[in-house]
Amino acid sequence: MALNLDDIKRIAHLARIQVSDSEAQETLTKLSGILGLIEQMQAVDTTGITPMSHSQDVTQRLREDVVTKTNQRELFQSIAPATQDGLYLVPKVIE
């Protein structure tokens, strides 16, 4: 499927990446090239083949529901862009 500029804007919005009008054209060209490469897959008949999500057929391990980590809030928040009273600060989302 061929992409257009509106698609680029839509995908960029979904990915939460701002793309300016001038960048969008360049992005469209590069992404179209990559999708052209990916299109080679469509020639393969994959009827009945089980998708492989992982190289090892292992099941998730379970563990006892007990506390294993200590609280390190101050350490982790020391590298945050903005905090206050132990909370992460973001722009107001509720009026």
Added chain:
Amino acid sequence: MINSSLKQLGQQLAGKQVSSVELTQAYLQRMAQLNPTINAYVTIDEDKTLAQAKAADARIAAGDFGPLTGIPLAQKDIFCAKGWRTTCSSKMLENFISPYDAHVISQFDAAGAVNLGKTNMDEFAMGSSNETSYFGGVKNPWDFDRVPGGSSGGSAAAVAARLCAAATGTDTGGSIRQPASLCGFTGLKPTYGLVSRYGMIAFASSLDQAGPMAKSAEDCALMLNVMAGFDERDSTSVNREKEDYTRGLAAMQGEQPLKGLRIGLPKEYFAEGLNAEVAKVIETAIAEYKKLGAEIVDISLPNNNLSIPVYYVLAPAEASSNLSRYDGVRYGHRAAEYNDLLDMYMKSRAEGFGAEVKRRILIGTYVLSAGYYDAYYLKAQQIRRLIAQDFVEAFKHCDVIMGPAAPSTAFKAGEKTSDPVAMYLEDLYTIAVNLAGLPGMSIPAGFAQSSDGKALPVGLQLIGNYFDEARMLEIGHAYQQVTDWHTRMPEGIA
């Protein structure tokens, strides 16, 4: 000293012929001299490094040491190391000081190894030339006009220029093996699940695997002994008994140590796309293996050409999910000005990520978006199974697969940056190994003449069956007993 093996360095440290502080200072001096040109390291912290060297000397004095105690290593900047700036070569993490250690880092700390610094890489490991790094490209020590390969380009240049005794790398689609080929040293990507991914910054989680980058197979075996092992903090870490990867090396002596070994040569690895000079080097190396007693078997990996399209669906899909964590809230880059929360996300991510990372996030977002999932993501997962089954079939007829690690020798900086698809083809012989989760290795096999008359290193790739690392290292070591390609050093770095 700079060309000594890890074993030799370990013996000199144990015999008190040299201290870890002396050895570390010698490397720091080389780094001060050469790194401004080569740009292999993005973070150097002499105080931290020397403190580790002193601690190692104390351990040696107390008789509490192992094979890597006191040995100075370079760590790819994808591994979180407590108190060290850990950037993944991205503006997004330019000022990220890690609050914890990756499993690999803590393993080396426990072994008493010394961390010389964090090495340059393609941003978030997305690239095959190290040119997507926010901190600039890395020079190939064999020719400063050329790239070292990627994504582990800084570690590769550090090993090749002898700016460390050995290094770590990660390999999602070839990022250890292709730079090992382009820079002329030994690099091993282990079986998926052998080395814990805990604290290793995620790119494509079902493919990412850490491994050693070093001068020889023997050095890689010593490194892997420290790196491998079960870790409950990685949900895909494989719980199996610890192995000694050096155990079979000593037997690789005398006439025909590889007698009876069946080497499979996939015809797809010698088809169109392979540089003719590289092909000659690989054929000569295979002939050497015959002298060592191996038999050659012709095999086929019929779906190999599909590995690149499949990878460029699956890896970006996983990356788009993994990299959604960089939102400018808890850590990492946040834009200076924004109107609301959405605007903050969109600007922070637009400013923090480089062009290639954005492209892959967008591709991943697209192939996972409503209406396209089956046509792209599911289809790619189905073909992934076909690719993995090719190897299952091949290993019925051979014990190890050999071929080139990269289609050509190191290319010039800037040569492929404008065409992402041309860059992606660099990984034609490596990606299928990641998709199948198999171990792969590149060993120096000689030199090929470039069109402008430069002699550039060529790597021979070995692909083994699951968890066959010990045997692969023996096979690499046997070759390195009768050749000296792995001891060659670039001119002008001595």
